[in-house]
Every structure is written in C-alpha cells, then in structure tokens.
Amino acid sequence: MARVMVVEDQSIVRQGIAMMLKAQGLEVVAEAENGKVAIEYLKTLSVDVIMMDIRMPEMNGLEATRIIHKQWPQTKIIILTTFNDDEYAVEALKEGACGYLLKTADSDKLVSAVKSCLKGGMPIQEEVTARVIPKLLYNAPKKEEAIQIPLTPRELDIAKCVGMGKTNKEIAQELFMSVGTVKNHITVILQKLEMRDRTQLAIYAVKNHIS
Structure with a gap:
C-alpha cells in the first residue's frame, strides 16, 4: 500500500484530499500545512508519494519540491494546483515533481496519478496539458x-x-x-x-x- 502525505495550507481542502485517498485504499501517513512542516515529517516518516500544493505560507511547494527531491529522491511528488499556478507548477516539474493535477480532480484521478508515479510515469491532467506543454517548450530550439x-x-x-x-x-x-x-x-x-x-x-x- 502506498504511503502518502498531503501538503496543503487550507485545512478543509487538505482533509478532503486525505479522505478521498483513504477511501480508495491508500495510506495517508501525514498531513502538512506547508513545505517546511512536510520536510520535518520526512525526517522521521517513510513516504512514497507527496500531494503538494504550490502556494503556501512559510515554504511554498516549489521550494519544498526542490529540497525534497534532492534529499529524498525516492519520494515522488505530485503537484496539486489551480490554473493560476501554471508557472509555479512547471518550475516544480523541472525541479523533480513527477505529476501535475488540478485540485478539482476526483479520487480516481488522484489514485491513478499515485500509481502512475510509483511505476515511473509522469501524470499530467488532461485539462491542463495544453497549458503546460507550451511553457515547457518556451525558448526550446526549433x-x-x-x-x-x-x-x-x-x-x-x-x-x-x-x-x-x-x-x-x-x-x-x-x-x-x-x-x-x-x-x-x-x-x-x-x-x-x-x-x-x-x-x-x-x-x-x-x-x-x-x-
């Protein structure tokens, strides 16, 4: 069973995501309100996948992704974001995140993304692919x-x-x-x-x- 941490500053959203994952049979081992707290948890917890928000106080998801990927490279990170966070999310992908989902994703998509990341995939929600790929291509050679x-x-x-x-x-x-x-x-x-x-x-x- 995959061990998951949910990192999100809004408690209602965080708890909702955790409940959906648990209902699908995943083990939520921790919930953190920002990147700094998530890193503290990782010092004592074994975590397979992190559902990471981008905009959070004290330490945002981009900075947390950079640190976590460097110190705990075996831990997969899936970015949970809104359309307005595209730039941050793309940077997080460059820093080592393995997936990109909208906060409106249903439980099936969340679980599917977790399983895909653990198998080496890079799940990006269909609705945002057209927005993310052009940013990855920015300044790319023709x-x-x-x-x-x-x-x-x-x-x-x-x-x-x-x-x-x-x-x-x-x-x-x-x-x-x-x-x-x-x-x-x-x-x-x-x-x-x-x-x-x-x-x-x-x-x-x-x-x-x-x-």
Missing part, C-alpha cells in the same frame, strides 16, 4: 535547429515514450522489450545526458522535439 542528441535510435524511441509520460511497463509493451531492459536503457540515457531522473528526461524530450 526542430530544424535542434541540437545533436547523443542517443541511439532505440534510446530515442524510449526517450520519446518517457516524454509522453509512459511508464516502463507501457514502454516495454510498445517497443516489445522487457521492463528490465527499458530500465537499463533509461539508466544509460540519463548517464549520457547527465540527468538525475526521468522527469528531467521527459522535459528534455519535449523541449528537443524528440519524436
């Missing part, structure tokens, strides 16, 4: 001016799939290989591109028009 990418054709195929938010299992099925082989390829890709995780790879794939 396709005809794309930089030389030091990857083999097979590695490019895998990078493309990662950029589309697919899990290792989905990539394996699409490219007719084992999950273990996909993991090995991704490890090599990250080493070649000097990246720390697949979130960075996903953003890189979008920015550089890997297709």
Whole structure:
C-alpha cells in the first residue's frame, strides 16, 4: 500500500484530499500545512508519494519540491494546483515533481496519478496539458535547429515514450522489450545526458522535439 502525505495550507481542502485517498485504499501517513512542516515529517516518516500544493505560507511547494527531491529522491511528488499556478507548477516539474493535477480532480484521478508515479510515469491532467506543454517548450530550439542528441535510435524511441509520460511497463509493451531492459536503457540515457531522473528526461524530450 502506498504511503502518502498531503501538503496543503487550507485545512478543509487538505482533509478532503486525505479522505478521498483513504477511501480508495491508500495510506495517508501525514498531513502538512506547508513545505517546511512536510520536510520535518520526512525526517522521521517513510513516504512514497507527496500531494503538494504550490502556494503556501512559510515554504511554498516549489521550494519544498526542490529540497525534497534532492534529499529524498525516492519520494515522488505530485503537484496539486489551480490554473493560476501554471508557472509555479512547471518550475516544480523541472525541479523533480513527477505529476501535475488540478485540485478539482476526483479520487480516481488522484489514485491513478499515485500509481502512475510509483511505476515511473509522469501524470499530467488532461485539462491542463495544453497549458503546460507550451511553457515547457518556451525558448526550446526549433526542430530544424535542434541540437545533436547523443542517443541511439532505440534510446530515442524510449526517450520519446518517457516524454509522453509512459511508464516502463507501457514502454516495454510498445517497443516489445522487457521492463528490465527499458530500465537499463533509461539508466544509460540519463548517464549520457547527465540527468538525475526521468522527469528531467521527459522535459528534455519535449523541449528537443524528440519524436
């Protein structure tokens, strides 16, 4: 069972999200009102996934994501936001968050996002994809001016799939290989591109028009 922390400054919203997750069989091990409190919890708690708000007092979600991803890289972070928080959320994705959901998401989407992140996916709610992708593409090189990418054709195929938010299992099925082989390829890709995780790879794939 996934161990989840909900980080949200509005108590009613926080409690509501926690109740939805519990009702779907997930274990909510902590609720925090800001990033600073969340970090304190992580010093003593084992957490698989964090549902992270962006705008919070004392320490916002962007700063908390940056610190948590550096100190506890195994903990997945899903950004919970509003349309007005797009810029912050995109920065959080760049800092290591693995997903992006609206606060209006229902319980099924919340649970699906948790499961996807744990499998290596990058869930972004459909309603906001059109708003997020252009921001990730901002100042990206045009396709005809794309930089030389030091990857083999097979590695490019895998990078493309990662950029589309697919899990290792989905990539394996699409490219007719084992999950273990996909993991090995991704490890090599990250080493070649000097990246720390697949979130960075996903953003890189979008920015550089890997297709």
